[in-house]
Amino acid sequence: QVQLVQSGAEVKKPGASVKVSCKTSGYTFTSYAMHWVRQAPGQRLEWMGWINVGNGYTKYAQKFQGRVTITRDTYTSTAYMEMSSLRPEDTAVYYCARSNMGDYWGQGTLVTVPS
Amino acid sequence: QSVLTQPPSASGAPGQRVTISCSGSSSNIGSNAVNWYQQLPGTAPKLLIYINNLRPSGVPDRFSGSKSGTSASLAISGLQSEDEADYYCAAWDDSPNAYNYVFGSGTKVTVL
Numbered sequence: 001q002v003q004l005v006q007s008g009a010e011v012k013k014p015g016a017s018v019k020v021s022c023k024t025s026g027y028t029f030t031s032y033a034m035h036w037v038r039q040a041p042g043q044r045l046e047w048m049g050w051i052n053v054g055n056g057y058t059k060y061a062q063k064f065q066g067r068v069t070i071t072r073d074t075y076t077s078t079a080y081m082e083m084s085s086l087r088p089e090d091t092a093v094y095y096c097a098r099s100n101m102g103d104y105w106g107q108g109t110l111v112t113v114p115s
Numbered sequence: 116q117s118v119l120t121q122p123p124s125a126s127g128a129p130g131q132r133v134t135i136s137c138s139g140s141s142s143n144i145g146s147n148a149v150n151w152y153q154q155l156p157g158t159a160p161k162l163l164i165y166i167n168n169l170r171p172s173g174v175p176d177r178f179s180g181s182k183s184g185t186s187a188s189l190a191i192s193g194l195q196s197e198d199e200a201d202y203y204c205a206a207w208d209d210s211p212n213a214y215n216y217v218f219g220s221g222t223k224v225t226v227l
Contacts, residue, residue, distance in 0.1 A: 035216065037160075044118075045152075045160065045203055047216040061215050095159055100216075101150050102205075103171060105159040 002026040004096055004106035011112045012086050019082040020109045022096030029077035030054045032099045036070060036081045039108075040092040050100075051079065088115040119143065119204050119219035126225040127194045135222045137187040137204035143217055147207040149187040151180055154201045154221075163202070164189060191224070199226045 007021040022034065035050040049060035051070045058070050064083075072079045079096055093108040120138040127133040137149065151164035162171050164180035167187065177198075179190045187206075191198055204219040 037218075044221050045154075045205070045218040047205075047218065050216075059214065097160075100207075101162060101165045102152065102160065103162050103165070105161070108159050 002098070002104045004098060004104055006094075006096060006106040006109045009110040009112070011114070014087055014113055014115070016086050016113075017082060017084040018086060018111050019080055020094050020096075020111070022079040022081075022106050024077045024079070024098070027098075029072075030074055034070070034072065034079040035097045035100070035102060036068075037095045037097055037102070038092040039095070040089070043092075046092075048081070048094075053079065083111075086111075086113045088113050118217055119206065121202075121204060121219040121222045123220070124223045124225065126227055127191075128227045129194055129196065131194050132190060132192045133194055133224060134191075135189045135202055135204075135224070137189070137219050139185050139187075139206060139217075141185055142210045143185075143206040143208040144182065144187055145185040146209055149180065149182050150205045151178075151187075151189045152203045152205065154203065156200070160203065194226055196226050199224060 003025045005023045010018050012018050030053050033050050036048040038046050048064050051058045053072050069082045091113050093110050095108050096106040098104040125133050148166040152160040153163045154160045167182040168180045177193045202222045208215045208217045
């Protein structure tokens, strides 16, 4: 069965960086895009960007351009999302989601940036 | 970043039908397919409807989607207690220099 398992919760200081992983299994990793979505407490879902896992092409939401980097490791079937220059307003649950429709999601990773 | 507009809440008694609207624009719903997600409390979103009106395997046929022009809607018929959740619509947005996947504001469904 398809599984996306994300890394554990993180607490980071303002200005620091965080890297969240999304380890996949149960399907051919390179056949599907991977998207990253975040949800601040009590807020709507917010799309951050995606990666074409097959060729490594990436596209980011304008809001995150220059601060977020999405990568993948085809040998371990793992996708990564790294965000730099963290601010308290980046406190959110970060999700990876497979394909352009988000047919499978990771369980989420809480990233906390205390003020 | 463009957003899609949904009513903040909707409710119904068990067995009733509830409809959730999603309003967008020509750059998103007007020119791209709409997906719907269900998010139960404390869990990750789950794909409920894709490409306007298709259901993934395992999603009950009580859930149905439709799209017309720059709006879409999700209907839940035969409402059940386990349907109590937040529901989000989403679509790609083709705005110049801002190609994004935009989500709706979310609708909390309460089963009375």
